[in-house]
Amino acid sequence: MIEYSQEKIRVLLFAVHFKSEKIENTQDSLDEMESLAVTLDFEIVGRDYQTRDRLDSKSYLGTGKLNEIKCYIKDNNINLILFDRELSPNQGKFIESYLNCMVWDRTQLILEIFANHARTPESRDQVELAQLKYMLPRLVGLWAHLDREKGGIGASKGTGEKQINIDRQLIGKRISRLEKSLKKVAGERQTQSKQRFSCFQLGVVGYTNAGKTSLINRLTGAKLLAQDKLFATLESATRSLPSKVRPEILISDTVGFIKNLPHNLVASFRSTLSVVKNADLLLHVVDASSPNIAQHIETTEQVLKEIGASDIPRLLVLNKMDLVSDRLEKLILLKSYPEGQAVSVLEDESVFSLKDRIEEHFQDGFSRDSLTLPYDKADILARLYQLGTVEEVKYEEDGIHITHAINQTNKKILSNLLKS
Ligand SMILES: Nc1nc2c(ncn2[C@@H]2O[C@H](COP(=O)(O)OP(=O)(O)OP(=O)(O)O)[C@@H](O)[C@H]2O)c(=O)[nH]1
Numbered sequence: 375m376i377e378y379s380q381e382k383i384r385v386l387l388f389a390v391h392f393k394s395e396k397i398e399n400t401q402d403s404l405d406e407m408e409s410l411a412v413t414l415d416f417e418i419v420g421r422d423y424q425t426r427d428r429l430d431s432k433s434y435l436g437t438g439k440l441n442e443i444k445c446y447i448k449d450n451n452i453n454l455i456l457f458d459r460e461l462s463p464n465q466g467k468f469i470e471s472y473l474n475c476m477v478w479d480r481t482q483l484i485l486e487i488f489a490n491h492a493r494t495p496e497s498r499d500q501v502e503l504a505q506l507k508y509m510l511p512r513l514v515g516l517w518a519h520l521d522r523e524k525g526g527i528g529a530s531k532g533t534g535e536k537q538i539n540i541d542r543q544l545i546g547k548r549i550s551r552l553e554k555s556l557k558k559v560a561g562e563r564q565t566q567s568k569q570r571f572s573c574f575q576l577g578v579v580g581y582t583n584a585g586k587t588s589l590i591n592r593l594t595g596a597k598l599l600a601q602d603k604l605f606a607t608l609e610s611a612t613r614s615l616p617s618k619v620r621p622e623i624l625i626s627d628t629v630g631f632i633k634n635l636p637h638n639l640v641a642s643f644r645s646t647l648s649v650v651k652n653a654d655l656l657l658h659v660v661d662a663s664s665p666n667i668a669q670h671i672e673t674t675e676q677v678l679k680e681i682g683a684s685d686i687p688r689l690l691v692l693n694k695m696d697l698v699s700d701r702l703e704k705l706i707l708l709k710s711y712p713e714g715q716a717v718s719v720l721e722d723e724s725v726f727s728l729k730d731r732i733e734e735h736f737q738d739g740f741s742r743d744s745l746t747l748p749y750d751k752a753d754i755l756a757r758l759y760q761l762g763t764v765e766e767v768k769y770e771e772d773g774i775h776i777t778h779a780i781n782q783t784n785k786k787i788l789s790n791l792l793k794s
């Protein structure tokens with residue numbers, strides 16, 4: 375994490391616009407970078423882009439543009455340039471030394487936000503792991519100056535290379551220690567989720583800042599931290615949803631997604647995201663007032679696929695409807711997403727309707743069934759009264775004969791109970 379002084383860090387945002395892409399995509403990308411930078415309280419001094427056919431493998435941009443940026447940095451006291459795509463280690467090193475200014479790519483910016491927002495030991499470890507993995511291939515630039523200054527204060531030729539090897543080893547050790555400790559926490563989480571497996575699991579997912587946490591707070595009366603900042607939530611929190619549905623519905627918040635979410639982060643947060651993978655239903659929350667709603671939905675769907683959660687049933691929640699004031703816009707939105715549930719956390723009625731739909735989902739598809747419960751598993755009968763409607767109970771020689779009505783999801787829970 376970098377040290378923040380009293381003075382704000384003055385930033386230039388820079389994007390590359392490929393000729394094959396729409397210019398609006400570049401503007402959107404710069405807007406999103408701006409939100410990310412504002413989340414870190416940086417001062418946005420300027421934004422710029424260059425249209426190109428492809429990126430230069432060494433210098434990323436052409437030297438003409440780099441010279442232009444160099445003048446801009448000097449004239450405007452820029453401390454940091456943020457690039458909207460990932461820079462290779464060599465490109466980052468080249469640009470930084472060419473411009474003599476700190477350079478970050480989008481991944482580094484997101485990692486920095488995560489580092490700032492991590493509050494629990496687990497999320498701190500997860501972020502550190504992703505940061506170290508990002509840093510490992512980029513060590514070369516850090517010590518190159520020692521080799522350049524041959525003969526300088528105790529540094530002979532090759533000192534930089536030696537230092538890199540020492541650092542690599544240290545980082546490698548730290549990575550494996552972090553991975554081990556995260557594995558242990560993941561195991562504990564697994565045990566916890568096993569204890570909850572007889573409840574309905576409702577996972578809340580979506581693009582960052584869509585209003586996931588606010589919605590959970592409104593549905594459950596919880597007071598989880600919701601903020602107009604990207605990645606306010608990094609830890610998954612679980613609350614009980616007050617409802618007449620049995621078994622109990624547990625609702626879990628989790629980290630938000632973003633376009634091109636760094637893979638190392640997804641990997642590090644895999645165990646936190648296991649609440650999503652284990653859910654019976656996902657509330658996919660989108661900010662309906664965003665002009666990029668389609669891209670946000672697509673990004674979330676992609677991450678769900680990446681973590682193996684794409685088969686879980688979902689309910690699309692069009693949140694922040696209060697901010698869609700134009701009637702025509704509202705109509706188009708509802709027509710484009712007919713399966714979506716229009717909600718505003720500021721309007722009670724809409725939140726109640728969403729809750730009704732959640733309850734309907736869990737109560738849907740009750741069917742009649744019968745089973746014979748062995749006497750050593752007689753305690754499951756009490757659970758069955760919570761899971762569905764018990765119609766008939768007969769105590770026979772070979773076990774308890776039960777006729778009951780149960781829905782599909784509860785049937786799954788019951789069969790897990792019978793297996794355990
Ligand atoms: N006007 C309006 N604002 C909302 C609504 N829902 C959430 N917000 C605001 O949107 C901002 C983000 O809300 P959060 O609940 O933190 O969003 P999130 O999806 O949990 O975001 P991350 O945890 O950062 O991924 C906050 O300032 C909320 O007050 C809504 O329905 N209407």
Ligand SMILES: [Mg+2]
Nearest residue numbers: 586587606607
């Ligand atoms: Mg949140």
